[in-house]
Amino acid sequence: MKRLQSLILLLAAVGISGCDPQSRGFSLPPGDTQRGEQVFLNMQCLGCHTMEGYERPENTEDLSIALGGKVKSIKTYGELVTSVIHPSHKLAKGYDMSKIQNEEGQSVMPVYNDVMTVSELVDLVTFLESRYELEVYEPTDYSTRH
Ligand code: HEC
Numbered sequence: 098m099k100r101l102q103s104l105i106l107l108l109a110a111v112g113i114s115g116c117d118p119q120s121r122g123f124s125l126p127p128g129d130t131q132r133g134e135q136v137f138l139n140m141q142c143l144g145c146h147t148m149e150g151y152e153r154p155e156n157t158e159d160l161s162i163a164l165g166g167k168v169k170s171i172k173t174y175g176e177l178v179t180s181v182i183h184p185s186h187k188l189a190k191g192y193d194m195s196k197i198q199n200e201e202g203q204s205v206m207p208v209y210n211d212v213m214t215v216s217e218l219v220d221l222v223t224f225l226e227s228r229y230e231l232e233v234y235e236p237t238d239y240s241t242r243h
Pocket of ligand 1: 137140141142143144145146158160162163164177180181184185187188189190196197198204205206207209221225
């Protein structure tokens with residue numbers, strides 16, 4: 098019975114997402130995390146970004162936008178693809194706006210669309226996705242408070 102319930106929930110979720118005209122028919126092939134890591138290093142994303150477990154190069158920009166790690170709401174694959182191929186679509190929250198955008202309100206992150214192959218993009222995003230971890234919400238225990 099439990100199984101059936103989760104199957105119904107799953108089908109409902111697929112049904113709902115399938116109704117989103119923005120993403121209908123959009124599906125990228127599976128990527129390779131290791132190759133994605135190479136793309137991440139070769140494209141020098143660490144020049145402006147930090148990621149746990151990775152040393153930053155010497156001459157970094159005056160920017161340290163964190164990628165990966167524990168987050169309260171996980172970034173979806175679609176959001177990560179968008180962040181890479183269309184950085185100005187939605188600027189990352191919680192940073193000094195004067196540093197992350199130019200005078201025209203565009204992200205200072207370079208657009209790699211003319212230098213990155215689609216395969217590199219797919220691998221890169223698969224790698225990025227693997228670096229995010231959902232922080233488990235721990236509710237405050239009010240029962241001991243008076
Ligand atoms: C010159 C600096 C710079 C470089 C190089 C750079 N970025 Fe960014 N990136 C930014 C800035 C600034 C932001 C925040 C503004 C925005 O959301 O576009 C950002 C945002 C992001 C975000 C969204 C983060 C969030 O929490 O919403 C992702 C994902 C990302 N970058 C990935 C990459 C990857 C992958 C590379 C390498 C291919 C890269 N960036 C290279 C400056 C850079």
